[in-house]
Amino acid sequence: MRKAISSLSLLLAACAAKAPPDVQNNPDGGDGVDAPANVGMTVSGKVMDYFTAAPLDNTTVASDGLDPAVTTTSATDGAYSLNIATGSKLFFLTSRTSYRATRSAAITVADVALTQDIYAMSAADVRRQYTSLGKAPTAGTAFVAADLVKQNATPIVGIPLANVTLVDANNQPVPGVVGPYFFGAVGDIDPALTTATAYGTPPRSRVAFLDVPPGTFTISVTFPNMAGNTQILTLFTAAADGANIVVTGNGGAGSAQPPLDPKFSTDIYPRLQKAASGGSGCANCHTAGGPGAVLKYDDPADLVLTNMKAITGVLDLVTPANSLLLKKPLYELPPAVQDHPNATFLDINDPDYKLILLWIKNGAKP
Numbered sequence: 001m002r003k004a005i006s007s008l009s010l011l012l013a014a015c016a017a018k019a020p021p022d023v024q025n026n027p028d029g030g031d032g033v034d035a036p037a038n039v040g041m042t043v044s045g046k047v048m049d050y051f052t053a054a055p056l057d058n059t060t061v062a063s064d065g066l067d068p069a070v071t072t073t074s075a076t077d078g079a080y081s082l083n084i085a086t087g088s089k090l091f092f093l094t095s096r097t098s099y100r101a102t103r104s105a106a107i108t109v110a111d112v113a114l115t116q117d118i119y120a121m122s123a124a125d126v127r128r129q130y131t132s133l134g135k136a137p138t139a140g141t142a143f144v145a146a147d148l149v150k151q152n153a154t155p156i157v158g159i160p161l162a163n164v165t166l167v168d169a170n171n172q173p174v175p176g177v178v179g180p181y182f183f184g185a186v187g188d189i190d191p192a193l194t195t196a197t198a199y200g201t202p203p204r205s206r207v208a209f210l211d212v213p214p215g216t217f218t219i220s221v222t223f224p225n226m227a228g229n230t231q232i233l234t235l236f237t238a239a240a241d242g243a244n245i246v247v248t249g250n251g252g253a254g255s256a257q258p259p260l261d262p263k264f265s266t267d268i269y270p271r272l273q274k275a276a277s278g279g280s281g282c283a284n285c286h287t288a289g290g291p292g293a294v295l296k297y298d299d300p301a302d303l304v305l306t307n308m309k310a311i312t313g314v315l316d317l318v319t320p321a322n323s324l325l326l327k328k329p330l331y332e333l334p335p336a337v338q339d340h341p342n343a344t345f346l347d348i349n350d351p352d353y354k355l356i357l358l359w360i361k362n363g364a365k366p
C-alpha cells in the first residue's frame with residue numbers, strides 16, 4: 001500500500017473546500033460557529049488496472065465502512081478524490097464495465113491528506129489466471145490476490161506455498177477454493193512457482209486464491225524471523241463474481257506491550273483524543289459543535305468518564321464487548337450496515353479495541 005503525505009497547505013485548503021456530509025448537515029454550519037477542524041481528510045489518487053497499472057476512467061469508487069457511504073467516479077486520467085473522516089479504517093469497492101467488482105485492502109486515514117491509488121481487476125485478466133491452470137472461473141466465486149508483506153511493508157519472500165493458507169472463522173479450510181499460487185515475474189500467477197518470489201518495481205510478492213466462495217475468511221501467512229516464526233492473519237470479505245485485493249501485515253499491530261490494568265486517565269482517554277494530539281481521532285468529531293457532540297471526548301478526563309457512564313450502553317460492565325464505546329467504531333462486516341460515521345477498529349484484533357475491552361473487563365477504572 002502506498003501512502004504519501006501531502007503539504008499542510010493542501011490539507012487545509014481541502015478541509016475548507018469540502019466537508020463530510022455529517023458536518024454539512026450539522027446545525028452549527030449556519031450559526032457562525034466554525035465546524036471543528038480536521039473532521040475530514042482528502043483521500044485521492046488514481047484508479048488503475050491491477051495487472052497493467054493503466055489509469056482507469058469512469059470507474060465508480062464507493063466506500064465500505066462509512067455511514068453514510070461516499071462515492072465518486074474517476075476522471076479521464078483515472079484521478080479520484082474523496083473526503084473521509086479522520087481516524088477511519090475502510091475499504092473501497094470499484095465497479096466498471098468489463099471489470100470484476102474489486103474490493104481494496106483496508107485503508108487507514110489518519111490526520112493528514114492521503115494519496116492512495118485504487119486497483120481494479122478486469123474480467124479478462126482474471127480469466128487468464130484460470131486459463132493458465134486449464135480451468136474457467138466458477139460462477140458465483142471470487143478471485144483473491146494478496147500482497148505478501150511484513151508489518152514493516154517489505155515483501156515476504158522465500159516461503160513455500162504451505163505457509164500461506166485460507167481458512168474460515170473456525171480455522172478450517174474453505175471447500176472449493178483453488179490455490180494458493182504465487183505470482184511470477186510477468187505479473188500473472190505461475191503454477192510452477194513453489195517459493196514466494198518478489199518481482200517488479202517496487203518489488204512485490206503476491207499470491208492468489210481462485211474460486212473463493214462469498215464470505216469472510218482469513219489469509220494466514222507464516223514466515224521465519226530471527227526469533228522463530230511470525231504469523232500474520234488478514235481478514236477479507238469475498239463477494240460473488242468479485243475480486244479482492246488483500247495486503248497482509250496491513251496496518252500492523254504495534255508491538256508495544258499493553259498495560260495489564262489500564263486506567264482511564266492515563267491509558268484510554270489519550271486514545272480518544274484528536275488525531276493531531278496522537279489519539280485515534282474520536283475527539284475530532286466528539287467535540288462541542290462537532291457531529292458527535294452527544295458525547296464529548298475532549299473535556300477533562302474525569303468529566304468525560306462521568307458523561308460516558310451517564311449514557312446507557314456506552315459502557316457495559318456485564319458484557320464488555322457490547323459497550324457502544326467498542327461497538328460504534330468497530331467495522332461491520334458485510335452485509336451488515338455501519339452504525340457510526342466511520343470505523344476506527346477494523347476487527348477485534350485492533351490494539352486499541354483490545355486495550356479498551358480489557359479496561360472495561362477490569363471495571364472501567366478512572
Ligand code: HEC
Nearest residue numbers: 085281282285291292295311324325328329339340341344
Ligand atoms: C467522523 C466523526 C466521528 C468520529 C471520528 C467518531 N465518532 Fe463516534 N459518533 C459520531 C456521531 C455523529 C455519532 C452519533 C450518531 C451515531 O451513533 O452513529 C457518534 C456516536 C458515538 C457513540 C454513541 C453515543 C451515544 O450516546 O449513543 C459512541 C460510544 C461513539 N460514537 C464512540 C466513538 C469512538 C470511541 C470514536 C473513536 C474511536 C468515535 N466515536 C469517533 C461521530 C464520530
